[in-house]
Amino acid sequence: MIFWIASYPKSGNTWLRALISAYYYSKDGIFNQNILKNIRQFPEKGHFIDFNYDPDKVADTAKFWIKSQEKINSDKKIKFFKTHNAFGKVNDYDFTNRDNSAGGIYIVRDPRNVITSLKNFYEMDYEKSLKWMTNSNNYIYDVMNIKKYGYGDFQFISSWSMNFKSWNIQKKIPIKIIKYEDLLKETFFVFKDIVEFINKTLNIKEKINNDKLKNSVNSTHFDKLKKEEKKSGFNEAVSSKKNSEKIPFFYLGPDNDWKKILDLDQQKRLTDMFKEDLIELGYK
Secondary structure: OEEEEEOOOOOOHHHHHHHHHHHHOOOOOOOOHHHHOOOEEOOOHHHHOOOOOOOOOOOHHHHHHHHHHHHHHHHOOOEEEEEOOOOOEEOOEEOOOOOOEEEEEEEEOOHHHHHHHHHHHOOOOHHHHHHHHOOOOOEEOOHHHHHHHOOOOOEEOOOHHHHHHHHHHOOOOOEEEEEHHHHHHOHHHHHHHHHHHHHHHOOOOOOOOHHHHHHHHHHOOHHHHHHHHHHHOOOOOOEOOOOOOEOOOOOOHHHOOHHHHOOHHHHHHHHHHOHHHHHHHOOO
16 A cells, blocks of 8 residues: 655655655664655656556556556555656546555645745756646646656646645545644654554554664755765756756755745735635744
């Protein structure tokens, strides 16, 4: 069965995967990039090798989402998967179902901070980033390899608001919603709560290892991940469209504060635009 680690892009998904991979895929809780490979993305091109889809048609893989998950689950083992996909249907095809998903964690981040990370990662200005975040028909794919692989890794992300709501309101599988800001402020306690939820959902009887939890938290601190990226690079960093250099994946982290970065007009505009969600999530 699949356990999802879901989020809108640039919301802390990679950090959460680092924490989970350190705890569940290492002996001592010490993180390294190699163990992050245990939590891959869905969908990816490799999931549809055995299916007859049109790589030049944007959403053609959607009709094989369930069948590819059935293939993934054929060995009846628990697997963690990252996704930015909205929870729902595309062209009347379900993203997932109860038969293939055990549950998931959805990490949500204040959209006023998401926009800053999006601007850096996708090299967009403020206006383009805002349109990107509010586009209910938005999707992502491997831009760099589109000529070679087509839309094989198409993900329908919708808007920031709809992405969050799609996972929050669905009733098919158990989901725990966590705020990036809470994980940042009280990393050990929030992550312990996450592990307890995972273990309960997956019926893991093993007692929580507090030493391993501490190591997982300490070895995935933002400053350590950023330092490691500068030294050795990071597998999920992408190349700039302007030159061949990699765009730093670990950008601002805790220093990404919309109150300090955005001007007053931008602050008001975003706060008004996402008012309903901000209130629901307790963002001020």
